[in-house]
Amino acid sequence: MKFKYACIFLLSFVAVEDAFGQDKNGWLRRFINKTISDTTAPGKPSFRVYPTLAYSPETSFEFGFSSLLLFQAKNDTLNRLSEVNAFTFITLEGQYGIWLDNAIYGDHDNWFFLGKTKFQRFPLLYYGIGPETDGHEPALIDANYLLLRQRILRKIVPNMFIGPEFDYQQLYNTQFNQPENHHVYDPPLGSNGGRNLGLGAAMVYDNRHNVLNVRKGLFAELSFLTYRKALASDNNFYGFNLDVRSSHPTNARNVFAWQVYGNFMSGNVPFNQLALMGGEMIMRGYYSGRYRDKNMIAAQAEHRWLPFKFSRRFGGTIFGAAAVVAPKVNEFSWKHIRPSGGVGLRYLLFAKKDIYLRLDVGFTKEGPGFYLFTGEAF
Secondary structure, eight states, rough: OHHHHHHHHHHHHHHHHHTTTTTTSSSSHHHHHHHTTTOOOOOOOOOEEEEEEEEEEEEEEEEEEEEEEEEEGOTTSSEOOOEEEEEEEEEEESOEEEEEEEEEEOOGEEEEEEEEEEEEEEEEOOOOSBOOOOOOEEEEEEEEEEEEEEEEEEEEETEEEEEEEEEEEEEEEEEESOOOOOOOOOOOOTTTOOOEEEEEEEEEEEOBBSSSSOSOOOOOEEEEEEEEETOOOOEEEEEEEEEEEEEEEESSSSSEEEEEEEEEEEOOOOGSEEEEEEEESSTTTSSTTTTEEEEEEEEEEEEESSSSSTOEEEEEEEEEEEEEESGGGGOOOOOEEEEEEEEEEEEEEEGGTTTEEEEEEEEETTTTEEEEESSSOO
16 A cells, blocks of 8 residues: 555645645745745746655555656757656665656757666565466565666657667665465576666657656657676576557547557566566556566556646546566467556646646555556556
8 A cells, every 4th residue: 555645645735735825924835835836937947855655564654755857958948848756765664765767858859868767675576477476475575676777869850769778777685585484486587686787779759748747749669678698797688668658638638648568578587677567657556566577568548637627736537457468479368468447636736837746546456556656657
């Protein structure tokens, strides 16, 4: 039930803002305006930091801060909105981490820097590999995890970018803990730690103007990465990645969006770099990695009300998804397709930049999952 208490904390903040809407000279109003309300002029950079409080069985209580930097090159509103989003946390179990995502466009969109950075000391639940793993007694892999992934893309024609990509992932100080009192799993490749550096290329088509809340536009990426021992990797493997997202306004407030996502890998792939089903982006409701294998195809669609007709700040969404994993592409099976679906609540965090805070609850046969983030899932 991670992020449930974060929801309570932040939405109570929102309620206080509304309750003190007439207290224009009060300290509470000024504090909220600095941390939640968007008071920057169009085109000007906006930076906000706000606290989060969460709970999950794996972490106990989790305390953190989210920060969001939004800007447009040369402060020109005709340039696309760039974003750098960071999240730091620490838990009562002594776990900690920092996540950083960036989507930065240069002036006139000639350059596009798309990537993410993660460092965390965090337990990784391991349910095994394959489309039919038992979800009742997962192992626990505790490790330090570092991820550096960046695409450096150059525009070749309007909205089309191409360029090199690198991906560095490392697990160290690992401990593979079997379920209590008995051994169930053979330790997978990479469970003792390791590092892998992938080099490749990406081709991206992107005509979106607002990455965090796309009301109209298409994003399509095809990328290839190869990991070789000759390139400072512990394993030899390679993979293709496909990501297509499309958003269509149905009226001034409503948006219908869909996504198709695929990972296709071959070689000696460590367990942490297999295709992972679940998480906050796609197949919400499943723990990230609940199902994992060398290949995965996933699709999702959702309808967004941004905002509701009766509110200036609050909106919502309803979504559904399906995914399947397999060791080989020719072994995808209809019987292994897993569905998920859910609903979400939205709060307009940065009105002038059309950025929403999202709370989603995803439902699966194995129970619900809660997610609280800035910006839409896709």
